[in-house]
Amino acid sequence: MRLSDRTRRGRALARAASLGVLLATALPAAACSEACCPPEMTFAALPGCLEQGGELALAVGARANQPAPVLPADVQTLLQRTAYEGDRISVFRVDGDPKPTGDAKFGSGAQNTVRWHKDLENFQLAIGKAISAVKAEQPEANPLEAVARASEAAAGQGTVVLIDSGLQTLAPLDFRQDGMIDADPVELVDFLEKEGQLPKLEGKALVLVGIGTTAEPQRSLDTARRDNLLAIWREIGERSGARCVESYVTAQQTAAPDGLPAVGAVTIPPPPNPPKGCDSVSIRDAGRVKFRPNKAEFVSETDAAAELKAYADTALAKGYQVKLTGTTSSAGENRNTENKRQLSRDRAEAVKRILVGHGVAADAVTTFGAGMDFPGFVADRDGSGDLVPQLAARNRQVILEFTGCA
Numbered sequence: 117m118r119l120s121d122r123t124r125r126g127r128a129l130a131r132a133a134s135l136g137v138l139l140a141t142a143l144p145a146a147a148c149s150e151a152c153c154p155p156e157m158t159f160a161a162l163p164g165c166l167e168q169g170g171e172l173a174l175a176v177g178a179r180a181n182q183p184a185p186v187l188p189a190d191v192q193t194l195l196q197r198t199a200y201e202g203d204r205i206s207v208f209r210v211d212g213d214p215k216p217t218g219d220a221k222f223g224s225g226a227q228n229t230v231r232w233h234k235d236l237e238n239f240q241l242a243i244g245k246a247i248s249a250v251k252a253e254q255p256e257a258n259p260l261e262a263v264a265r266a267s268e269a270a271a272g273q274g275t276v277v278l279i280d281s282g283l284q285t286l287a288p289l290d291f292r293q294d295g296m297i298d299a300d301p302v303e304l305v306d307f308l309e310k311e312g313q314l315p316k317l318e319g320k321a322l323v324l325v326g327i328g329t330t331a332e333p334q335r336s337l338d339t340a341r342r343d344n345l346l347a348i349w350r351e352i353g354e355r356s357g358a359r360c361v362e363s364y365v366t367a368q369q370t371a372a373p374d375g376l377p378a379v380g381a382v383t384i385p386p387p388p389n390p391p392k393g394c395d396s397v398s399i400r401d402a403g404r405v406k407f408r409p410n411k412a413e414f415v416s417e418t419d420a421a422a423e424l425k426a427y428a429d430t431a432l433a434k435g436y437q438v439k440l441t442g443t444t445s446s447a448g449e450n451r452n453t454e455n456k457r458q459l460s461r462d463r464a465e466a467v468k469r470i471l472v473g474h475g476v477a478a479d480a481v482t483t484f485g486a487g488m489d490f491p492g493f494v495a496d497r498d499g500s501g502d503l504v505p506q507l508a509a510r511n512r513q514v515i516l517e518f519t520g521c522a
Contacts, residue, residue, distance in 0.1 A: 153224060153232045157200055160193045165321050165360030170274035172198040173266035176217075177210035177259065177280030177326075179252035180372050180379040181334035185279040187247070188325060188364040194275060199239055206269040207247060210280050211377065212256035214265055218246060255377040256285045260352070263322070264315035273319040273359065282327040282349050283334065283382050288313045291382045295506035297341055298402035300409050301351040303447060304505040309355060318357035324349050325364045331372035335384045340406045340415060387423055390430040394521035396439075398492065399424075399467070401512035412462035421470050427516060428474030437520040438471060438481045440464040443490045445508035446497060452488040461485025467514045490515070 161167075172194055176185050187195075198205055199222040206219040222239045226232035259280045266276045283291050288311055289304075291297050296304075308314050327349050328342030337345065346363060353361035387405070388397040401407050404419035414420040431438050442460030464483035472478050488511070496507035 152228050153226055154200065155229045155232065159197050159200075160189070162190055162193055162197075163360075163362055166190065166194060166275060166323070166362060168273060168321070168359075169197060169201055169203065170272050171204045171206070171270045172275050172277070173206040173208065173270040174247065174277045174279065175208045175210050175214065175259065175262035175266045176247055176250040177252075177257070177262075177278075178250045178373055178376070179211055179257055179280075180376045181257075181283070181331060181381060182281040182326070182372055183329060183331045183366070184373050185247070185250075186326065186366045187244075187279070188366070190362075190364065191277055191279075191323065191325065194277070194323075195243060196240060199236060199243065203274070204269075204271070205243060206266065207250060208262050208266050208269070209250045209252060210257060210259050210262040210278075211252035212254035212258055212286060214258055214262035215253075216265070216269065217250055219269065251373070252376045252379075255379065257283065257379050258286045259284055260289050260313070260315065263317075263352075267315050267317050267320060270320055273321075275321040275323060276317065276358075277323040277325060278327075278349075279325040280327070281329050281334075282324070282345055283330070285380045285382070291345075292380050293506045294383070294385075295509035297337075297382060297384065298344065298400065298406075298509040299348070299505035300447075300509065301344065301347040302409065303503055303508060304348055305351040305355045307502065307505050308352070310502055314352065314356045316356065317353060319359055320357075322353035322356075322358040322361045323364070324353070324361065326366040327363060329366050334372075334379075334381050337384060338403050340403050340419060341384065343415070344406070390427045391516075391518050394436070394518050396515055396517035398513045398515050400510070401463070401514075402509065405467075405514075407463060407466070407512075410459065412459065412466045414466065417470075420467075421473065424467065424470045425474055428471045428476050431471070431476050431480070431518065432474075434518070435520065436480075436518040438468075438476065439484070439517040439519055440467050440481060441484045441486050441490065441515040441517070443486050443493070443511060443513045443515065444488055445503070445511040446488055447503055447508055450497060450501065456487035457485040459485070460487050464514050467516070 204221050207217045208214050224232050224235035270276050327346045328337050330336050350361045404423040406415040442464035444456045444460045468481045494507050494510050496504050498504050
């Protein structure tokens with residue numbers, strides 16, 4: 117039977133290998149009688165793509181700035197099935213220099229089903245302890261490299277599981293760089309692909325656990341930025357050739373494990389306060405005021421309305437006029453095209469619609485589309501002329517200016 121059958125027979129038993137010290141003596145070496153073993157077992161159903169089975173590699177982030185790793189029920193089922201089938205299970209640590217911490221295959225010398233089940237149970241407990249024992253050894257975090265190394269270990273069409281916040285702090289995906297957390301996922305992965313920095317996941321399944329889940333001193337991500345971070349990692353998986361990408365949310369917690377190497381905190385820019393007088397602020401295409409790529413539609417109209425209410429309240433209280441100027445990056449043609457000016461104008465109009473919805477008179481708000489032509493434009497191409505996604509993100513704004521001060 118195929119691995120996708122919910123009830124299955126194991127393949128030929130594999131000899132036990134060591135997963136660090138914990139599994140070195142976990143299993144006996146005698147042969148198992150075909151009459152008894154392995155017995156049929158039934159497992160919980162998994163998403164279709166994960167039913168394929170094969171070798172399993174886990175990249176485990178037990179490091180500063182995020183909670184201790186948690187295994188969702190589906191990942192526990194994956195571990196159980198992989199052990200039962202006798203396929204290799206590998207574990208890697210996620211830190212600034214990811215390394216394997218061990219690997220193992222299940223095998224049993226039991227002569228009866230009771231003993232065989234006990235051997236499998238002991239193996240699974242040892243695997244769980246080995247995963248719990250993983251700890252970062254080097255400062256910073258490089259989950260992209262951890263995925264690449266785990267993929268090499270999961271031979272054929274296996275499964276790679278990343279248990280980490282996904283907030284990398286090293287090149288080429290250093291989320292500490294201004295604008296990186298708000299970068300367009302497609303543009304960011306385009307850049308990684310051109311730099312030859314994508315992992316090789318052809319035919320494998322990628323499972324993402326806990327992306328965007330943080331702990332002090334890392335400031336928590338708002339919903340929009342968690343969603344964008346997950347979209348970045350999903351795009352990485354898909355563009356790296358993964359046959360599917362599954363994701364699981366874990367609970368936000370406040371405490372990270374103690375005594376681990378330092379990891380730099382990713383700055384999460386707060387929205388600017390409304391100007392106190394006739395001045396201007398730049399509202400980035402980010403966070404709760406996030407637009408869909410290349411559109412003048414908010415990712416969440418509700419979030420945008422909540423975020424922009426303070427600006428409307430200030431304009432109403434002071435009797436100000438409002439000038440809105442939309443801006444864009446150089447994405448696409450590296451010049452200020454009419455399409456860029458139109459998109460930036462449409463985004464200014466979208467902000468105007470929100471302000472008017474909060475009571476600001478429509479004739480008190482004027483809108484403009486500057487495209488790339490504005491004083492704060494940041495050069496967002498590298499020396500080869502390729503778009504630098506985190507710089508491009510900084511150029512996507514709606515500049516709000518209060519006028520008409522007494």
